[in-house]
Structure formats: structure tokens, C-alpha cells
Amino acid sequence: MALFAVIGLGSFGATVALELTSLKHDVIGIDTEKKYVERLSDQISHAVIADATDEHVLEELNIKNCDAVVVAIGEDIEASILCVLHLKNLGVDRILVKAKSKSHHMILTHLGITKIIHPEEDMGIRVAQSLSYPMVRRYMALNNERYIVKIEVGQHLNGIEFRQIMDHSDGVKTLLLQRGSHVIYDVALGTLLQEHDILIVEGPVEILRKLATRFAFK
Template sequence: MALFAVIGLGSFGGTVALELTQLKHDVIGIDTEKKYVENISDNISHAVIADATDEHVLRELNVQNCDAVVVAIGEDIEASILCVLNLKNLGVEKILVKAKSKAHHMILTHLGIGQIIHPEEDMGIRVAQSLSYPMVRRYMALNDDRYIVKVEVSEKLQGVEFKDIMEHSDGVQTLLLQRGTHVIYDIAPGTLLQKNDILIVEGPVNLLRKLSSRFISK
């Protein structure tokens, strides 16, 4: 379980906050609009009416200790930028920001934001999934509980046997391993993984969550 903050609880931010909660994470939801906070307060860990352009407010809300912060402020570009600056001053390392325009995107790039989002309605779910499963590059939901995910093998798993990484993962099925242009469908247990190998696996969300920690680069 991780701790995330979502600043701006409109359509996009609210979707991110709810999906992260469904994935069993703690979420601090922040918005200046009472109606947005009230709409979501019963469904996430913490929902507060607060001004994210005030650094002291963010500090009091413990935002600096979050694993990641999503800035989903809608129309007010100035407020979005001030919020980002506050988060950087607080030492938050992982910041994802919703951009309203190309100019907004350019400013965020100059501020050193690596993950800038131009969302459509359903993109909130994708962002939440990427935060919950850092090793996942792409995924497809089969139903509310089962997913097919594309996993990239990190450098720390170089030389690890396939059977070791998949140990205690009964219920997760490996569909294929891609190594460059070569695709392996029947993977031998002793196959040694290489950096940048791609695994396509399928299984229930709870088992994929347990498996994800083995792929995260330290």
C-alpha cells in the first residue's frame, strides 16, 4: 500500500483518486471546491478543502511524504504552476501534472516535470494503474479483477531465472516473452532474463500487485 495525493478533484482527478483507492492505496484528495470534496469524501482515505497554492497548507497535509502527487487542477494554469513549485520546494520527487494547453505543457517541461498528462475522461484510470504497478508499460482489463499487462524486465533482474521471478505466483499466467524481435511462447523455467526483455502476463489484480514489487528497479 502506498500514499498518494491528488490535487484537483474534478472529473479527471476524481477518477484517479477513486481508482487508486480501489487499488487499496491511501489517497489524500485536495480541492478548493467544497462540492468536489464532498462528492468524494466517503470514498477515499482523506478529502480536504484546501488551497494547494499555499506551501504551508501542503506541508500540514503531509504531502511531502507521499509516494507520488497528481496535480489535476483544471482551468487555472497559474494555480497549477504554483502548486508544482510548492511540491518541488517540499522535495516531492514524483509529480504528475495535467496540462491544459501546449503553453502549460512547455512551462511544466521547463520546471522539470517528466510526466505531463493531456487527459481524456478515461485516462484517470490509466494513470492510477501506472502508479499502482510501476513495472507495467501497458495493460488491458479483461474484467473488474483480471488484467493482461506488459512488463519490462529491469537491470536488477539481469540473469535471474524465469522460474524464480514467477515463484509463488500461481494464478498468474505468462503468455509470452519478447527479446528484441524474438518471441518465446513456451518459456523454459531455467530461462535467464535479460534487461529490456518484455513479459506479457495475465492474472487477477491482487496477484499482479504482489508480483509487481519484484520488477521495480531500486
């Protein structure tokens, strides 16, 4: 169990705080708006009405003892930057920040923040991906070039040898195949695919995009 702080309890911040709580972590939720704090007061470890742009307030809350801090302040870029500066002054190592704009992102980069989040942009990408590749049920970026994707086998591929699908997919590694409750970790190229099989594969994003088109529902 870890201790996290989420500063800014709007839609994004509240979602992060609740998800961390569901994962059995302790969460300190901070916001200047009473209504946001009260909304989460019974659902997370600690919900506090406080001004995170005041370094003394953050110090009193022992924020420096947190394993990581998520700055999810929305519209007020100045408040976000002030908060980040105070967190760095207090010696917080892991700071994740929600960025509102490209200029906000650039300033955060100059402040040494390496984990910058664009919730709306990220969601837009996910929606576009789901529309373009409906057979891809879930994906996770390992970095800008490599992804892990979960792909469902459609009826049109029922009985097709796995090798036919993986042809010319150099660099793609098959992590597992799930068939009902049965999981196969070493998938032989001669394996005959069945409708509703689930494949988890990892590789370069460009190769995965080409591979995904072979799984496209007909």
C-alpha cells in the same frame, strides 16, 4: 500500500483518486470546491477542502510524506504551476501533472516535471486506435517506440500457423498466448491459432501496427 495525494478532484482527478483507492492505497484528495470534496469524502482515505496554491497549506497536510502527488488542476494553469513550485520546494520527488495546453506542457518541462499527462489527448489516441485496430483489446506504452499489446484472434485466422502471422515481424516478442483458462508462455511457431485466442506481444510500434493489420477482422 503507498500514500498518494491528488490535487484537483474534477473528473480526471476523481478517477485517479478512486482507482488508487481500489488498488488499496491511501489517498489524500484536495480541492477548493466543496462539492468535489464531499463527493469523494466517503470513498477515499482523506478528502480535504484546501487551497493547494498555498505552500503553508500543503506543508500542514504533510504532502512531502506522500509517495507521489498528482496535480490534476484543470482550467487554472497559474494555479497548477504555483502548486508544482510549492511541491518542489517541499521536496516532493514524484510529481505527475495534468497539462491543459502545449504552453502549459512547456512550462512544466522547464520546471523539471518529467511525467506530464494529457488526458483528453491520450483518450483521443485510444479511441482512434480502437477504431483503426478493433482486434487490439488493450495496449501499454513502454516508451515512445515500444508497446505491449493484447490482440484477439478472429475467425479468419482459425487454424492458421502462428509462424505465418509472425513472418517479417522482427523485433516483436510474444509474451504469452491465452486459450480459455489455459496460458502458454512459450508459443511455438507451429502452434495452430484458434478463434478467440488472446496474444500478448511486445515490440516496436511500427512493426506492431503492421502486425495488427494481419489480425484485422474480416
